[in-house]
Amino acid sequence: MIVEITDDLDLQKIAESGQCFRCRETGSGYRFVTARSVLFIRQMDEVTYSVSCSEAEWKALWVPYFDLDRSYSKIRSTVTQDDFLGKAAAEGRGVRILRQDPWEVLISFIISQRKSIPAIKRSIERLCDQYGGHSDLLPEDVRLFPGPRALCSAGREGLSSCGLGYRVPYIQDAAARVYDGSLDLEALRELDDDLLLAALKSVKGVGDKVANCVMLFAYGRTSSVPIDTWIKRLIQDRYGGIDPFPRYGENAGILQQYAFYYIQKHKAEMG
DNA sequence: CTCCAGGGTTTGC
């Protein structure tokens, strides 16, 4: 099917933006996976994209996934007075905040702590290869992200074999609590930001940074700003220790993602 | 070999 998208959308930048770890370039476009669905998408011209799904699935699943009802070009136009954020937003044009599956994002960002992005991708790929099931709806080489039950029964050694290191008990705690229902990730959608943050932080190994990643990349809470080592350095070095993001309210998390993308691209030159 | 990676928990003051 063909869809028209006029707002900012750059599939390569999204794939490189460090918010999703299972997106792949296929050679003729990009592959995105969420929950039990997969999408192959290819840009044909400026505003035209070829997608592998039906119109119904596109509207119900992938429009929310890519946050396509929000104007990112409008958001970019609000930061022209900030030298750094202005540059970051201009260069990051096309990056969007994905609404991913909460369970996958929770586990992925627990794994992410003190790991490089390539190392995170490898661990998640091993986890999916070893414990993720197949689905008739998916291509042969695409596996589901393993559910709470699968990770509960994987055991300490099974999880360790995926290179998770000291994070294994954290993953086990999250899996156990979601599996027994004491943490209901779907029910959390009803909570306001403060209560959602607290609920996520009740999981072992989930602190402010990981919780804010889950809020931003799964629950669409765009005022959440994950402060990692890079953003922390940015606040120290470019803003004299004064966090520039909160004043942007609902757009803070989106601007943070432009900043993160910019830092990743200019790592070598930024020291 | 040393250093660091999209941090969090525990311990000691």
Next chain:
DNA sequence: GCAAACCATGGA
């Protein structure tokens, strides 16, 4: 309340 030590693993 805060800072420091510690946590496992892989890549540069």
